[in-house]
Amino acid sequence: MERNVKRAARVLRQLESRNPDLVEIRFDRMKTTSSLSEIRDATDRPLIATNRRADEGGYYSGAESKRLAILVQAARSSFDYVDLELRTRDINQLARQLKQEGTKVIVSYHGQKLTSSQCALESILAREKRVGADICKIVGKAERYSDNLSFLTFVSKHAKRIKLVCFLMGRLGIPSRVLSPILGAYFTFASAGSDRETAVGQIPIDRLRGLYKELGVS
Numbered sequence: 001m002e003r004n005v006k007r008a009a010r011v012l013r014q015l016e017s018r019n020p021d022l023v024e025i026r027f028d029r030m031k032t033t034s035s036l037s038e039i040r041d042a043t044d045r046p047l048i049a050t051n052r053r054a055d056e057g058g059y060y061s062g063a064e065s066k067r068l069a070i071l072v073q074a075a076r077s078s079f080d081y082v083d084l085e086l087r088t089r090d091i092n093q094l095a096r097q098l099k100q101e102g103t104k105v106i107v108s109y110h111g112q113k114l115t116s117s118q119c120a121l122e123s124i125l126a127r128e129k130r131v132g133a134d135i136c137k138i139v140g141k142a143e144r145y146s147d148n149l150s151f152l153t154f155v156s157k158h159a160k161r162i163k164l165v166c167f168l169m170g171r172l173g174i175p176s177r178v179l180s181p182i183l184g185a186y187f188t189f190a191s192a193g194s195d196r197e198t199a200v201g202q203i204p205i206d207r208l209r210g211l212y213k214e215l216g217v218s
Helices: 005-018 063-076 091-100 118-131 149-160 170-178 206-214
Strands: 021-026 047-048 079-087 104-111 135-141 164-169
Touching: 005 021, 005 206, 063 079, 063 091, 079 091, 079 135, 091 104, 091 118, 091 149, 104 118, 118 135, 118 206, 135 149, 149 164, 149 170, 164 170
Parallel strands: 021 047, 047 079, 079 104, 104 135, 135 164
Antiparallel strands: none
């Protein structure tokens, strides 16, 4: 989540030695977004373009039309994935447009007060699938450690049939971040390094890999 394109490209080059599977580029704090091809040229890793609204837990507070235009621009700059919030206006039309540009669509739902009820999670997942998501993403915020069990149960049930990313934010949600891929989630998120988290509860990539090694997960 850098302030400009050049800094984002620099961090991408630095990350090469850590061998990430894919990298999310957050645009919601960027002052300018010209020359996105400079980011694309900095790595061969798959890239996710995200421009998170403030009411979805991000930092973008400008015009919605400009926010979405940046995501389309990223698709045209050969980003592999674009993250669209489920509550985005005219999301079906925008998802089709992005796919026509050759990118895959992550349809995401972020709920600070998202209940751990399986019925609520099932309802959100069904709506994301109706949009035509290539990857469905559901993120809540842990209020207690037991919330992790509900989300991990949901992942275990559905991740065999669809590409699903599902975990809880916050320090109490760290178990779901770490364990969800072991139970079948398509991926989880790590930070580029200490003090470089884009959300509370992220673990630096090297530390997360160390945890997987301790757990016997390749």
